[in-house]
Amino acid sequence: MHEWMGDNSHTPHIVVDTSSEGVSVPLEHVKDGKIILNISDSAAHNLKLTNDAVSFRARFSGVPFDVWVPMQSVLGIYARETGQGMIFSQGAETAEQIEPPELPPEIEETRSRPNLTIVK
16 A cells, blocks of 8 residues: 555555553654554665565654654554555454544635736
């Protein structure tokens, strides 16, 4: 999924259950026991995706942090641009397609067209 999203110019994000043992994420960014992590190539440096864990180095509020997420704590993956992805069932070997969690609205630039006036 991660590779497919990157190949299609989407930004992959994972939803992580931070109550699982072994999770190492910046706690100040955890909300309701979960954290959403951007695992795109531009955000996650030295990204390693294995059967056991997801690990990478990223900046959170400008501070570098080494992230370690055991695979069993990954609840799902989705593309930020489309909101489509998959949630993983605990203890199951298959995943089912779901609607992603609500994302915060993107900050859009709101500029009006230039307005010229004649000054005499």
